[in-house]
Amino acid sequence: MIDKNIKEANKRKMDYIIKNLEKRGMEGTYCETAEEASKVILSMVGETDVVSWGGSATLDQIGIKGQLSNVIDATKAPPEKAYEERCKTLTADVYLTSTNAITMEGELVNIDGTGNRVSAMCFGPKKVIIVAGANKITADEASALARIKTEACPSNCIRLGKTTPCAVTGKCGNCLTQGQTICAYTVTTRFSSIPGRIQVILVNENLGF
Numbered sequence: 001m002i003d004k005n006i007k008e009a010n011k012r013k014m015d016y017i018i019k020n021l022e023k024r025g026m027e028g029t030y031c032e033t034a035e036e037a038s039k040v041i042l043s044m045v046g047e048t049d050v051v052s053w054g055g056s057a058t059l060d061q062i063g064i065k066g067q068l069s070n071v072i073d074a075t076k077a078p079p080e081k082a083y084e085e086r087c088k089t090l091t092a093d094v095y096l097t098s099t100n101a102i103t104m105e106g107e108l109v110n111i112d113g114t115g116n117r118v119s120a121m122c123f124g125p126k127k128v129i130i131v132a133g134a135n136k137i138t139a140d141e142a143s144a145l146a147r148i149k150t151e152a153c154p155s156n157c158i159r160l161g162k163t164t165p166c167a168v169t170g171k172c173g174n175c176l177t178q179g180q181t182i183c184a185y186t187v188t189t190r191f192s193s194i195p196g197r198i199q200v201i202l203v204n205e206n207l208g209f
């Protein structure tokens with residue numbers, strides 16, 4: 001349970017971010033709870049839309065995946081099919097993901113180990129729906145990157161069973177190990193060249209890492 005004053009501060013931050021997203025060709029929606037966020041996502045998905053997603057603790061936490069039927073789930077593909085299935089996600093109608101960080105100015109900052117998630121965010125799926133809890137908000141791009149290395153990566157590496165320095169010690173060691181590092185690509189989305197393609201749902205709860 002988040003303190004009510006922190007909740008109010010989060011709401012004001014999210015209102016500010018939503019205004020900044022508009023300047024960047026993206027649209028933002030405020031949700032008080034994860035349950036409300038799930039309803040908003042379902043309202044954005046058309047009946048015939050094929051939906052896909054990247055690995056995301058936030059999406060697991062809000063339980064949206066089980067509420068969708070017409071899906072491509074590359075996260076469940078066996079290793080020999082992973083490349084093919086990840087390619088298919090790029091042609092989905094809707095792509096769901098979280099963001100590793102979102103700045104007060106409305107920039108989305110993400111790292112990726114294989115690049116399929118950040119690729120889909122940049123190009124491919126007709127609509128990208130990004131769910132971000134209050135814990136993902138940072139002041140600027142530099143603090144977003146710091147958040148990713150100190151908060152997101154250690155937890156994500158542990159979730160994925162990696163043996164990266166951040167998973168073992170909690171501290172980034174700038175690893176360069178094939179098949180281990182989840183920091184192959186760092187992408188900042190500062191603008192959407194297709195207006196409204198990227199929908200950001202800001203949830204006033206702490207979600208994911």
Ligand code: SF4
Nearest residue numbers: 153166172173175183
């Ligand atoms: S570079 Fe390696 S050690 Fe550093 S945060 Fe990324 S995965 Fe962890």
